[in-house]
Each structure stands twice: as C-alpha cells, then as structure tokens.
Amino acid sequence: MKIYLYRKLILSLLLLVVSSSLVSAQEEQDIETKIDQILSQLTLEEKVKLCHAQSKFSVPGVARLGIPELWMSDGPHGVRAEISWDSWKHAGWTNDSCTAFPALTALASTFNPALSREFGVAIGEEARYRHKDVLLGPGVNIYRTPLNGRNFEYMGEDPFLASTMVVPYIHGVQQNKVAACVKHYALNNQEVLRNEIDVVVDKRALHEIYLPAFKAAVVQGKVWSIMGAYNKYEGVYCCENKSLNIDILKRKWGFDGVVISDWAAAHSTKGSALYGLDIEMGTGTNGLTTSVANSYDSYYLATPLLKMLQNGQIEESVVNDKARRVLRLMMRTTMVPNRPYGSKGSKAHFDVARKVAEEGMILLRNQNNTLPIDEKSNIKIAVIGQNAVKKMTLGGGSSELKAIHEISPLQGIKDAFPEATVTHTFGYTAGETVYDVLTYPKENQDSLAMVAINQAKEADMVIFVGGLNKNYQQDCENGDRTGYNLPYNQDQLIENIANVNSNVVVVLVSGNAVAMPWRSDVKAIVQAWYSGSETGSALGNILSGKVNPSGKLPITFPKQLDDSPAHTFGKQGYPGIAKKVYYKEGILVGYRWFDTKKIDPLYCFGYGLSYTNFKMDKIHSDRKSYDKEDVITVKGEIENTGKVSGSEVIQVYVEDVKSSVLKPLQELKGFKKIKLNPLEKKTFQIKIPVSSLNYYDADNEKWVVESGRYRLRVGTSSRDIIKNIYVEVK
Missing domain, CATH: 1.20.5 (Single alpha-helices involved in coiled-coils or other helix-helix interfaces)
Structure with missing residues (x-):
C-alpha cells in the first residue's frame, strides 16, 4: 500500500x-x-512614451489603459537607496535600506552555481519588496586590466566561469517576477574615457571572450533585459550598434527582451531607433517641463522620434517593435497577477550574504599553518588598517548601498576571538571622494604609521586589514586605478610592521588584483573582496577556522602590471590612443595569456588554499574517442585526507594539441565544487560537450570544432594540474 x-x-x-x-x-x-490587443489601442504618442524615461529610474505607463509605470534600481549586489525623481540626490526615505550582498568578484570566487542561484533569489526578493521591476545587474564584462574601476562588479576574466555563474543568478532574480538586466553590452572593460573610447577588437576575441556570458544570459538564462554600454565598437556607440544589437543579440541569439541604455549612453535618434535600443535612460535632464532644454520629452527616443515617425522618416513598425518589447517586459514583471510580495533584510538573506562571503574569501598564503587562529586563544592581536572599520557598502558609484547593517572586519575579529586582547589603529587613512575628485587625507600619515608599528611590536599577532576601497580612482565607477600598488603607502607600512613582528596576517579588501612586494615577509594572506553586510562575520569565521576557506581566484594576479596582456602593448592596449583602444592580445586574456606566453603570475587563476588536504585519484574519461555531437565525461575520486571538513573545486582545462589556428595553451571547460568531511571520499563526474571545444571562424562567421587530439588537464587551479587525459575528436 x-x-x-x-x-x-x-x-x-x-x-x-x-x-x-x-x-x-x-x-x-x-x-x-494581450500585447497585440494593447498595441492596437495605443496612440503613436503613447508608444513613443514607452521608449524613454520619465524620471531618473522610471518609464511611464499608459494610465488611460491601466498600464503601470516601470521602475528600475541599480544593483548588482544590493538594491540601491531611493534616488530623487529628477536629481542624483538621495530621496531621503527611511525605509530604503537593504541587505548588502558581496560584490560579484566574491560570488564568482565561490565557483558555486547553486549559491549563485540563492544570491539571485535573495536579491530578487529584496527588489520585489521595494517595488522594483528591473534590477540593473548582474555585470559580466570580462576582467581585462587590474586597473578597471568596476571590476569588482563583474565575474572575473574567464568567459566560461562568468557564463556558468550568471545563468542561475538570472533565474533566481526573475523567479520573483523582477527582470535582471545584464550589463554592460559590450566591451565596457575600462572606466577611463568610457563615454568616448572606441574598442578595436578582432571578431574572434569578441565572440570567444567578450560575448559568451551575454549569450549565456540570453540563450540559457532567458534574461528579460540587457543594458547597452557607453563605449563604441567599430566606431559606433554600443546603444545604437546594429552589429551588436540587431545582428547578434536579437537575430542570432533570439533575444525577445528590452535593450535599455546605460544612463546617457544614447547619442542620436535615428541610430537609437533603427539599431536596437528600446528604452532610453538618463540623457542629461535637469527639469520636468518641456521648457527645459534637456527634459525627458527631448530625449532622442521622445519628441524627436515622434516627429520622425510622423514625417515618415522612420516607419511605425520600428516603434511597434520597441513598444511590444516594453509591454512584454511589463507583462513579465509589473503586470503579473498574484505577483510575489518579496522581502528584505531577513535572516535568510543575511545568511546567503554571509555564505557567499565565506565561500568567496580566498586563502592565498598560509606559511607554517598560521591560520586558523585558535578561537580560545588569549593572545594579543593588533588589528591595523583603515579597512578594518571603513564602510565598504558606500561609494563605488552606482552600486553604492544603504545597508541595514555592515559588520566590520574589526567587529568580526573581536567576535571570533572573545578571549584575545584585540586593539585597533589605522596605520594610514584614505582621502575621500567628492564629485569624482579624490581629496588627500587630513591626518598625519607618518604619525599614524608610527603608532601602528609600536602596537605591532607589543602584539603576538598582527592582522593588517588594508587594500583598496570604493573611492574614486580605486574600485569605483567613472575612474580607473592610477597604479597597481596599494595606495596610501600601505606597502611600506606592511614591510615596516613585518620588520617588528614576525606573525603578520594580511587581509586584502579589494575588487582587484594588487601588487604584493611584501608577500614573502608575511605569514598569511586572505583575499576578502567587498563582502557586504556580513563581511566581519565571514572573516571571523575564516580566520578562526569555523569555516574552511574554499574560494578560488576568478582572475590572475600578475607580479607586475606590465605582465598583464592589456598593458604589454603600451598605451595602445590601455588606456588607448586618440580615443581608440586596441585589444592586441586578442583571445589571450587573463590566464590564457600567462599560460601561453609562459609568464609566471603572482597568483594564478583558479588558485586558493584550504585548511585541509585533498587527494584525487582514478581520474579518467569515459571514452578515448568522441564524435562532435558527444559529451566527454571526466570521472574520478576525491578524498579529504585532513582533519577538518572542507570543499575543493575540481577544474578541467582543455588543450587542443594540434590546432590549425592560434589557441591558448588551455581553457577552462568544466568545474565542480565538492564538500568532504575528514577522511571522506566521493566520486565525481564533470561533463564537457565536445561542441564547447570550438573556436570562432571569423572569416566564415561560424563556430568550428576541429578533429584531432585534445588534452584534458584536471586539477585544482590553472597551474596545479594533477592528471592529463588525452582524447580524440573524430
């Protein structure tokens, strides 16, 4: 029964x-x-109104037909505080705080697609609770240079990793009937000259490196909106670029959603109308009435478009397509019956934020097993560095957040080691950003450094919490970093501290790789990223061993800036010459460059240590020969040989042994994160479609899988390869 x-x-x-x-x-x-029925009832004026903003973050509906407005909010790691209707000032609401989730570099570092889904669900719930219809994120622009001010908002240097992580994020957000808006499409890889720079890149690099995550978002993620970028491609602004928006996005990929301009990224009526832009936002307005030169009705897709339609210069079918797409977006979001209510600031959301922070933090160095620190230790700990107390949810540009709470690293360390004597001093201070101008710190830096060194002398251990912050020209929108070293003389300060205390742990808070001239002088290094509301809790759990670090680098840390491919070719490669930037490295971005050119990095892609040890054995492929329609299955066993639970990321890189075209030495094509208890053993399988071993034939505009021999490199980072497997593709 x-x-x-x-x-x-x-x-x-x-x-x-x-x-x-x-x-x-x-x-x-x-x-x-329903859209057909609505379109037949709309006037030409009403169709046009659906194509442009009515405020900083909203698009008008059609009140006559009961069609509501469409409201947007910045993301991608929290729902931004309310902005005034017609200025960038905060609206002054008291109920617009949020859970600050870790920045997307931290999410990518988890190598955990299931956790990316949880992230998306939680942030989608917060957006829904705040009555937002479009969340402006996630960002998937490829990490090309360590100087890019917005790298912290993106998912690293590898297109396969970014593609794998972005799809579940989108699914999570959109299950709340809130549209994700993947950005910035495309080639927005620097903030310097972002509104003018023309990106010169070959077609193969475009399709193999810079477009795959956007394609995955559309084809697999079924994303409902895409944000056009500021820059130019092939001499044409991205928001009115036929090649990007019409030929690739809407025709080849079948995108049925809405292309939204980045704020003030539209530049002409005809180009925007004919070549793919559906909603225009932020085109320089300072007033509400038509008497003001830059009012909303004067947007390129507003009155100027209406006049061109009325004069027959543009066919009505063009605006019909835009209106249809906007109405479809509304039907999926703000017009859904029985739409979920959402929630914000719940324990569940803070738990997700903490889990992402914990899994995203990376143990880069751990000499003599300095970490973890015994939580019952009564040692003297000197915490040094402004980043131990500086709020990182503020600043950074459009991704700034008004967090319900932000647990600082200092508080997290105090909570993790209640029996220790914990002191704190700044050691240095950063200037502040006022209207994209970085002010110099007011404090005497020599005096601050001397106090820190004296505290270090008296301590049993120093935890230096430094790195970058979200000030202008660090990790911040609209400005790139001006150098690769740590700012505010931190490099020298760390060396001076290490000279008086042999037990130094460095915690780097940043969204970018940094130089580490002091690396061999310190015992341990933790890359903590910008980890949101639960930063301190997560850091305390990592340092105490309550949580075993399992994060892996989604980027390469070069030893010096000139080793980075974008900087190898002088100013042509970055930041550009005469408002053109040349991607001369082609497909050799990130670890592809370092591995192919045999350049040793400071820390390689996919790298990250643990407090336990793992052993992999019996690694093999299910067959030795495959057709091009087949799927390769890599199998094996992994065992935790240590004394504490931990997670390892098994990574599979592929080399085309005899390619007829230039290919990188290896490319990531599969990974799996597995958690194991002490002495536990598990089997694993990682599936790799043979079709993913392709390259883009630019001359014939098609993807090609070459027959021949391939080497599967199975390991725990791009440089820690445990097993090589050779297979044939027929």
Missing part, C-alpha cells in the same frame, strides 16, 4: 511538472495575444 501511494505521489508530481510547463508556454502565448 505504501509503495502504491508513493508511486501515485511521484506520478502526481510528474504530472504537475508537465502541466506547469504547458501552462507556462500557454501563458507566453497569452501574453503575445
């Missing part, structure tokens, strides 16, 4: 799944029918 009931339950669940998928398809069909 129990077996019968169990089978009946399973059958019912299967029928529910099938019926729900059928209903979903029917709902999509119903949406298109």
Whole structure:
C-alpha cells in the first residue's frame, strides 16, 4: 500500500511538472495575444512614451489603459537607496535600506552555481519588496586590466566561469517576477574615457571572450533585459550598434527582451531607433517641463522620434517593435497577477550574504599553518588598517548601498576571538571622494604609521586589514586605478610592521588584483573582496577556522602590471590612443595569456588554499574517442585526507594539441565544487560537450570544432594540474 501511494505521489508530481510547463508556454502565448490587443489601442504618442524615461529610474505607463509605470534600481549586489525623481540626490526615505550582498568578484570566487542561484533569489526578493521591476545587474564584462574601476562588479576574466555563474543568478532574480538586466553590452572593460573610447577588437576575441556570458544570459538564462554600454565598437556607440544589437543579440541569439541604455549612453535618434535600443535612460535632464532644454520629452527616443515617425522618416513598425518589447517586459514583471510580495533584510538573506562571503574569501598564503587562529586563544592581536572599520557598502558609484547593517572586519575579529586582547589603529587613512575628485587625507600619515608599528611590536599577532576601497580612482565607477600598488603607502607600512613582528596576517579588501612586494615577509594572506553586510562575520569565521576557506581566484594576479596582456602593448592596449583602444592580445586574456606566453603570475587563476588536504585519484574519461555531437565525461575520486571538513573545486582545462589556428595553451571547460568531511571520499563526474571545444571562424562567421587530439588537464587551479587525459575528436 505504501509503495502504491508513493508511486501515485511521484506520478502526481510528474504530472504537475508537465502541466506547469504547458501552462507556462500557454501563458507566453497569452501574453503575445494581450500585447497585440494593447498595441492596437495605443496612440503613436503613447508608444513613443514607452521608449524613454520619465524620471531618473522610471518609464511611464499608459494610465488611460491601466498600464503601470516601470521602475528600475541599480544593483548588482544590493538594491540601491531611493534616488530623487529628477536629481542624483538621495530621496531621503527611511525605509530604503537593504541587505548588502558581496560584490560579484566574491560570488564568482565561490565557483558555486547553486549559491549563485540563492544570491539571485535573495536579491530578487529584496527588489520585489521595494517595488522594483528591473534590477540593473548582474555585470559580466570580462576582467581585462587590474586597473578597471568596476571590476569588482563583474565575474572575473574567464568567459566560461562568468557564463556558468550568471545563468542561475538570472533565474533566481526573475523567479520573483523582477527582470535582471545584464550589463554592460559590450566591451565596457575600462572606466577611463568610457563615454568616448572606441574598442578595436578582432571578431574572434569578441565572440570567444567578450560575448559568451551575454549569450549565456540570453540563450540559457532567458534574461528579460540587457543594458547597452557607453563605449563604441567599430566606431559606433554600443546603444545604437546594429552589429551588436540587431545582428547578434536579437537575430542570432533570439533575444525577445528590452535593450535599455546605460544612463546617457544614447547619442542620436535615428541610430537609437533603427539599431536596437528600446528604452532610453538618463540623457542629461535637469527639469520636468518641456521648457527645459534637456527634459525627458527631448530625449532622442521622445519628441524627436515622434516627429520622425510622423514625417515618415522612420516607419511605425520600428516603434511597434520597441513598444511590444516594453509591454512584454511589463507583462513579465509589473503586470503579473498574484505577483510575489518579496522581502528584505531577513535572516535568510543575511545568511546567503554571509555564505557567499565565506565561500568567496580566498586563502592565498598560509606559511607554517598560521591560520586558523585558535578561537580560545588569549593572545594579543593588533588589528591595523583603515579597512578594518571603513564602510565598504558606500561609494563605488552606482552600486553604492544603504545597508541595514555592515559588520566590520574589526567587529568580526573581536567576535571570533572573545578571549584575545584585540586593539585597533589605522596605520594610514584614505582621502575621500567628492564629485569624482579624490581629496588627500587630513591626518598625519607618518604619525599614524608610527603608532601602528609600536602596537605591532607589543602584539603576538598582527592582522593588517588594508587594500583598496570604493573611492574614486580605486574600485569605483567613472575612474580607473592610477597604479597597481596599494595606495596610501600601505606597502611600506606592511614591510615596516613585518620588520617588528614576525606573525603578520594580511587581509586584502579589494575588487582587484594588487601588487604584493611584501608577500614573502608575511605569514598569511586572505583575499576578502567587498563582502557586504556580513563581511566581519565571514572573516571571523575564516580566520578562526569555523569555516574552511574554499574560494578560488576568478582572475590572475600578475607580479607586475606590465605582465598583464592589456598593458604589454603600451598605451595602445590601455588606456588607448586618440580615443581608440586596441585589444592586441586578442583571445589571450587573463590566464590564457600567462599560460601561453609562459609568464609566471603572482597568483594564478583558479588558485586558493584550504585548511585541509585533498587527494584525487582514478581520474579518467569515459571514452578515448568522441564524435562532435558527444559529451566527454571526466570521472574520478576525491578524498579529504585532513582533519577538518572542507570543499575543493575540481577544474578541467582543455588543450587542443594540434590546432590549425592560434589557441591558448588551455581553457577552462568544466568545474565542480565538492564538500568532504575528514577522511571522506566521493566520486565525481564533470561533463564537457565536445561542441564547447570550438573556436570562432571569423572569416566564415561560424563556430568550428576541429578533429584531432585534445588534452584534458584536471586539477585544482590553472597551474596545479594533477592528471592529463588525452582524447580524440573524430
């Protein structure tokens, strides 16, 4: 009887799944029918109004037909505080605080797609609670130079990793009936001259490196909106670029959503109208009435578009397509019946934020097992550095957040080691940013450094919490870093501290790689990123060993800036000459460059230590020969040989042994994160479609998988390869 009931339950669940998928398809069909009905009732003026802003972050609806406004908010790691209707000042609300989730470099470092889904669900719930219809994120621009001020908002240097992590994020957000808006499409890889720079890149690099995460967002993620970038490609601004928006995005990938301009990224009526822009935002307005030169009705896709339509210069089918896309977005979001209510600042959301922070933090160095620190230790700990107390949810540009709380590293250290004597001094202070101008610190830096050194002399251990911050020309929108070293003389300060205390742990708070001239002088290094509301809790858990670090680098740390491919070719490669930047490295971005050119990095892509040890064995492929439609399965065993639980990321890189075209030495094509208890052993499988071993044939505009021999490199980072497996592709 129990077996019968169990089978009946399973059958019912299967029928529910099938019926729900059928209903979903029917709902999509119903949406298109409703859109047809609405379009037939809209005036030309009303269609045009759907294509441009009415305030800093909203698009008008059609009140006459009961169609509501569309509201947007900046992301991608929290819902931004309310901005005034017509200025960039904060609106002054008291109920617009949020959970600050870790920045996306931290999320990418988890190498955990399931956790990315949790992240998306939680931030989507917060956006829904705040009545937002579009969350402006995530960002998937490829990490090309360590100087880019917005790298912290993106998912690293590898297109496969970014693609794998962005899809579940989108699914999580959009299950709340809130649209994700993947940005910045495309080639927005620097902030210097971002509004003018023309990116010169070959077609192969475009398709293999810079577009895959956007394609995954559209084809696999079914994302509902895309944000056009500021820069130019092939001499044309991205928001009115036919090649990007029409030929690739809407035709080849079948994108049925809305292309939204970055704020003030539209530059002409005809180009925006004809070449793919659907909603224009932020085009320099300072007033609400038509008497003001730059009012909303004077946007390129406002009155100027209406006049061109009325004069027959642009066909009405053009605005019909835009209106259809905007209405489809509204049907998926603000016009959904029984839409979920969402929530914010819940324990569940803070738990997700902390978990991402913990899994994203990376143990880069741990000489003599300095970490973890015994939580019952009564040692004297000198915490040094402004970043131990500086709020990192503020600043950085559009991703600034008004966090419900932000647990500082200092507080996290105090909580983790209640029996220790913990002191804190700044050692240095940073200037502040006022209207994109960085002010110099007011304090006497020599005096601060001397106090820190004296405290270090008296301590059993020093935890230096430094790095970058979200000031202008550090990790901040609209300005790139001016150098690779740590600012505010931190490098010298760390060396001076290490001279008086042999037990120094450095915690780097940053969204970018940094130089480490002091690396061999310190015992341990933790890359903590910008980890949001639960930064201190996560850091305390990592330092005390309550949580075993499992993060892996989503970027390469070069020893020196000139080793980075973007900086190898002088100013042509970065920041550009005569407002053109030349991607001369082509497909050899990040570890592809370092591995192919045999340049030793400071820390390699995929690298990260643990408090335990792992052993992999019996690694093999399921076959030795494959057709191009097949899937390669890499199998093996992994064992935790240590005394504490931990997680390891198994990574599979692929080398085309005899390629007819230039290829990197290896490319990441699969990974899996596995958690193991002490002495526990598990089997693993990582599937790699043979089709993913392709390259883009720019001359014939198609993807090609070459027959021949391939080497599968299985390991725990791009430089820690444990097993080589050779396979043939027929």
